[in-house]
Amino acid sequence: MLRRSFVVAIDGPAGSGKGTIGKALAKHFGWKFLDTGLLYRAVAQKIISFQGSWCEDEAIRVAMNLSESELDHPDLRTPEVSKLASKVAAIQEVREALLDWQRDFVFDCDGAVLDGRDIASVVVPDAEVKLFLTASPEKRAERRHRELVAQGKTVELNHVLDELILRDQRDITRLSSPLVKTKDAIKIDTTTKSIQESLAVAINMVEKRLKGS
Ligand code: DC
Numbered sequence: 001m002l003r004r005s006f007v008v009a010i011d012g013p014a015g016s017g018k019g020t021i022g023k024a025l026a027k028h029f030g031w032k033f034l035d036t037g038l039l040y041r042a043v044a045q046k047i048i049s050f051q052g053s054w055c056e057d058e059a060i061r062v063a064m065n066l067s068e069s070e071l072d073h074p075d076l077r078t079p080e081v082s083k084l085a086s087k088v089a090a091i092q093e094v095r096e097a098l099l100d101w102q103r104d105f106v107f108d109c110d111g112a113v114l115d116g117r118d119i120a121s122v123v124v125p126d127a128e129v130k131l132f133l134t135a136s137p138e139k140r141a142e143r144r145h146r147e148l149v150a151q152g153k154t155v156e157l158n159h160v161l162d163e164l165i166l167r168d169q170r171d172i173t174r175l176s177s178p179l180v181k182t183k184d185a186i187k188i189d190t191t192t193k194s195i196q197e198s199l200a201v202a203i204n205m206v207e208k209r210l211k212g213s
Contacts, residue, residue, distance in 0.1 A: 009119035012133035015140025031111030044084035063097035130185035
């Protein structure tokens with residue numbers, strides 16, 4: 001029988017630092033890392049590539065047939081994909097189609113770090129460590145804006161903030177697996193912390209759990 005690995009679930013809103021901290025945490029311990037937002041982004045990107053209006057059935061079909069190579073598409077972080085990803089992520093059947101993939105990821109390895117919105121609440125509810133990362137909307141928008149500028153995009157910071165607030169709203173209020181901090185998750189507010197400071201807190205939490213305290 002396949003053995004489930006030690007799992008660190010990281011949830012939080014866009015721009016809270018989940019991806020950066022999750023990746024660094026996995027690297028620190030020599031574990032695997034999965035950015036589950038890429039699954040929803042890949043579904044959105046594929047729909048956009050069809051260049052027409054889309055419907056829920058189409059999104060479900062795309063999610064059911066998604067292949068791993070599609071997670072490497074270079075356009076997964078465009079504002080257009082971000083917007084549609086949060087819409088397709090609200091469709092229950094899309095989420096169900098992507099669930100096995102995420103759950104299979106945590107088997108037969110020493111450790112796995114997954115970041116998303118529903119990792120602790122739905123994907124791996126018995127994860128060994130649950131972290132909930134957060135930061136002020138202004139700080140998160142600033143980080144996203146910096147990323148977009150680095151990609152050569154011209155976009156107003158205020159526009160990024162407005163889009164981010166809209167996406168937060170959709171992710172938090174949707175009926176299907178909304179973004180939520182589970183009671184047993186440890187909150188890390190990254191607003192005024194450097195990446196190294198946030199990472200140190202996360203490493204400390206994992207080490208404590210590994211030592212059994
Ligand atoms: O983390 P991200 O910004 O790359 O996620 C893209 C979208 O996918 C975002 O609107 C929330 C959604 N998402 C989700 O609903 N559940 C997850 N586990 C991961 C992402």
